[in-house]
Structures are given as structure tokens and as C-alpha cells.
Amino acid sequence: MKTLVIVESPTKAKTISKMLGRNYAVKSSFGHVRDLPKSTLGVDVENHFEPRYITIRGKGDVLKTLKDEAKKADRILLASDPDREGEAIAWHLREHLRVTEEKCRIEFNEITAEAVKRAASTPRPIDMDRVEAQQARRILDRLVGYKISPLLWKKVKKGLSAGRVQSVAVRLICDREEEIRNFISEEYWTLAAHLDSGKGPVIAKLIKQAGKKPRLSSQDDMQNLLDYLADKSYQVKSIQQKEKKRSAAPPFTTSTLQQEASRRLGMVTRKTMQTAQQLYEGINVGSGVVGLITYMRTDSVRIAGQAQEEARAFVTEKYGKDYVPPKPNIYASRGRTQEAHEAIRPSSVARTPGEVKPFLTPLQYKLYKLIWERFVASQMSPAIMDTVSVDISAGVCLFKASGSVVRFAGFMQVYIEGQDKEEEEESGLLPPLQPEQILPLIKLDPKQHFTQPPPRYTDATLVKALEELGVGRPSTYAPTIDTIINRNYVAREAKQFYPTELGQVVLSLLMEYFESILDTGFTAGMESRLDLVEEGDLPWRQVLEDFYPPFYEALQHAEAEMEKIVVAPEESGEACEKCGKPMVYRMGAYGRFLACSGFPDCRNTKAILIPTNVKCLACGGNIVQRKTKTGRIFYGCDHYPGCAYVAWDLPIEKPCPVCGWQMTVRKLKNGEEQEVCPNKDCPAKGPAKPRTTRTPKEPKAVKEKKTTAKTKKTTSKK
């Protein structure tokens, strides 16, 4: 008897295959296999929203393999992820493979031999309520995206898009910019008193004035206060000592990993996910290829019992038993989660970051270390702080001094979560003080401040905001950010998101005609309806029957009323050297470029050149940074086409000792810099010494893996 088990991820297939033994063939579907067609709406609105599904382009080979395997098998078990999308994938597979067995669906939340075997022995029918909830979600998203986008093509510019998720992301960024624009900075003053305790200085901050919060909005206010305080003495009124506990943060989900990688490592979401995928798929750590972390797209903080035990044993061994809480730490997932996977954690805590470092690229190492430390800390005891807070009075003014000291580090020994904003934290202990004690004044330290506008979104804070709104899923945060950047709705500069002119125009149109969909609560409302569908309490078509008529109304209204907008191109400040009219930034097939505003009378265009402060040694021109068609950065001379010097890396003002070309500096993956001659025909052809010694071992392993995967694929094609 042979059983075919189908999972979503090929890595997972490999792992499970080992657990189930030779009576099982385990294959993967690589995610969804059927979907609405890309080229048309694919939803028959007139006929109760009947969807039309087709095989996803490029998935033909996968489905063929699955079909062949299905023929060979006596039984098929659909083991896609245990969530809404997974249930739908299972259903599509069942339809396509014509699975006749009623009980063909299995699920497991934990990839252990025991859990997988148990699941394999207890198949159940597919949960059609759940499938239909997914279907309603899918169709709604299709209607929103494929109905509004064409409207934008017509009214604004071709190629634009709108959607339930991406448009909310754009809205957040635009709203924030609006807040910043409208922000009026206010002056305020703070006052600190430096006092002498006799056993060391005490710094106390003014917190109250005549029982109220101090209002010091100008230098005059401050001067009045200083005059008032001139003859006052400072006396300790009360001393409070407290013990504070601080608990570890839960292990990573996709969202929190992206946030922390952005905050602490400066990685953009896309890079974080790429690197995490490498760690998940496996790396040769000397003894063979091992997956170093669990699955990286998850919304759950759940941890397998086995992993928890391993972590507790590890911590006990390494730090002592005080560092392990008597009861294992259990974290609750916040909000609406689907809990298909575990939290992101190392597959084994025994593989410490230091131990695997030689096999990882610098980025892989940093990310692995982050994941490892976060997880280990999450299983450790809370930290205990001793805090002291002292109230000091001077006339009607009340000052406060506080200090805190870590008595027991607990989890802080291993990992402390990053902060979006710098938060002041008092550290260190105060000198001993007595109630009623009079403290001589050393000096008063007044400071002027201005209130600050809220900060622009970063990758970290945007993902956080979307997650809190329940908008988007672990698999879509990174692609959504890419989309709104590619559409030129927003730009990321110095890690912050700014709306573009186009983004603001499109958003204001959407707000005018489709506000309900852009409402940050729209998705939450949709999700509650989907819950009812999953429970069998609401037919899926009803969700759409309720949604569509008012939406259609809005579409008609927008179609008729929306004015055709021409987005005014941004001025560059330069004048056209051919006709003298201002040059403006325009969007072309390859991104932004400079064009004459006199178009079509004057057709002058120029690429955007970023200066580098480096001179061209060949002709004395300036080296500038540019981009290829595909967006890759390269460097050339601004005398081009008069001067043909060109290089991939940043040139330096130094000739190659061998051939005389201008040298460049290449940044290596391990962070080091290397001087390279960009001349392909340079006789020195790359100094052999640094190449052989500096090339890390790991990329070789990855390459090997890739080629084997490739050969596998090509053979299966044949």
C-alpha cells in the first residue's frame, strides 16, 4: 500500500518524507495550484459570483508530477497548511487530482514524527465552510483590485493599481505625511536640579508646580521659575523602593522578525525574508545540509513542547537553573491569527550562533543570531530590577529623582528587544538618601525643547501597523511594500517612507470614492464575516451579495464623476540646455528620468545622475552613479559618451598598478572592502590571493544545492 502525501513547501516535504518511511511518497504543491485567471475578472457577478479557476501559469509541471504520483498511489493525503488558505489548496488539489476518498485531508501544527504519523492515521473530509471563506476572501479581493485599478488607468495613468491591502498601506503613509505637514512645533522647557546628597550627586527632574504639570513654554517662563527657586531649599519628601519585573518578548513571528531586523540590522523586509528562507531551506554546517530555523512565514508565537524543553535544558546548563522559570513561558498570540505554523525559532538551540558562524554569510549569521537569542530569551526567567524613586520639594515645586539597577538579569543576559523610539531609561543607583534630608543645590539645568512631529514609517513600523490592523498576511508584507514602491506611490529614502505626488493624488481619489474600503477597519469587518462563513453560519455568496451592490454604486459614481487627473511632474530645478525650459522628473519604462517640460516641442531627455565626489582619472570629468535598465547601480563618467570609463563598483582616484585603469572599491559580502581593477582585460586579472582565502565556504554549498535542484527539475520535465 502506497500513500501520496502532498504538502505546500518542498523543504517540508523532504523533512516529512524521512519521518513517514518508504510506504509514503511526499511531494509538494509549491503553494496554490489553481486561481482566478490573471487576464480577466474570472468572477461571474451576474451569476452569484461564480468563480472560474484555472491552473496557475507555470504550475503545469508541478501538477503533472502530482498527477503521475497520484496514479502510482493507492491513497492520497492532502497535508497543506492547517489554515484557511491551506484548506483551499487541499480542495483545489482534490478537484484537480480527482481524489475520490472522502477523508483525504490531514493537518498537523508541529513537524515531529509523532504528530505527522498521528495525522496520517486520522484523515478527515475537507472542511468546505473553510474553503468557502477563502473563496469569498479571494473573490472580494479580486473585485476590489480588478474593478478599481482599470478606473485608475483611465483617469490617472496606465499600470496603476489599488487593492484592499496595498491601498491601506499607501493611506497610512500619506496620512502620516499629512500629520507631519500640519504639525505645529511648540516650544517647551524642562528643568533638572543637580543636588548634593553628601555621598554623591543626585539629578532630579521638575515634575510638578503647585500640584500641576509644569507649563514652561518660553524662556521668560523659565526665568520666572528660576527667580522663584533662587531662595528655596531642596528637601527629600518621600522615598519609594520597588522591585520591578520585566519579562522577555515572545519568540518571533514574521512581522516581529521583520521589525526587529529592520530596527537592529537595518535590513529591508525583502532582504530579511530572503535570508530567513536560506536559513530555513538549509545550510551545510559541516555535517550536511540542515534547516537552521522553522518556517519563516507565520503569525503564531506557539512553540513545540520538544523545542521548549530543549531550550530550558540548554539555559539551565549554560546559565544555571535560576534562569529558567519554574513554569515554561507560554505566549498568547495577539489579534486574529491562523496559527498554521510555529513561531520562528532555531530548529535546535544546540546549534549556537557561534558554532554555525563559519558556515554562514554575515547576513545569515546576524539574522540567525537574532532568531536564536530571541527564542532562547523567550524561555528564560524575567529580569528583576531594583528601582528607587525620590520626591524632592522646593517651595511649591516638586522634583523627582529615580534610579534603577538590575538585580537579576534573567533573559536580559541573552537578548533585549529593540525600540522604535529612543526611550530614556534611568540606570544606575541613587546615593543613599534620608527622608527630610536637605540637599544643597549644585546647579539648575534648564533646557529648551520643541515638540516633534510623529516619525515617518519605516519598514518596521509600517509592517507593525499593518499587522495590528489585521491587514495583510505574513507572506504579503514584503511584496506589498515592493508593490507600492514599484507603482511609485511611495519612496523609501534613508529607511523612511514618503508618499510621492502620484501616491497622494491616487489616494485622495480613492478616499473620495471608496472610503469604506480604505477604512482601516474594513479588513477587520471582512474577517468577522469570514469567521461566520467558516462556522457555517453564513453562506459565502452572502458576503459578496452584501459587499458588491454598494461597491458597484461607488464604481459607477467614480466612473461618471472622477475627473481625469494629470499629475503635475516634479520640477528638478535645472533648465533644459536646448530650449531653456525647466527640466522635470518623469516616470518611464525604466524608472524616473529627467525630461524637458517643453515636450513634445523639445524632446530633450537625460538620465538622473547622482554625483560621487570622485574625479575621472581618464578625462578629468566627474564620476557619477547611474542605473542600468534592470535597476542595477553602476558608475560612469559624466563626460559620457565622450569618455567611456565605466565600472560596477565605486571608483577611487587611484590608477591600477598593472594596467593604469582607474581602480574601484568593491564591498565584499563579509563587509570588508577590496580594491578591484574594473578592466576586464587587465593582465593582473584579479589578485588570486584574496579570492581564494576570502571566499566563504557557504556560497559553494548553496550553489551545489541549486544545481542539484535544477538538474532534478530538468529531469522531471523530461
Added chain:
DNA sequence: CAGTGAGCGAGCTTCCGCTTGACTT
């Protein structure tokens, strides 16, 4: 390694959510 934007109106763009690669120096 260095392009491009209108309209003329071919044929196309576009959504969200599951997956992994395919190209690069």
C-alpha cells in the same frame, strides 16, 4: 552597463495569498 514621456488605439496593465526560483557582476 548609458533606455524612456503624448496620441494614433493594436493588446496589455491590475488584486491577495500560498509557494520557490530565474536572471545578473
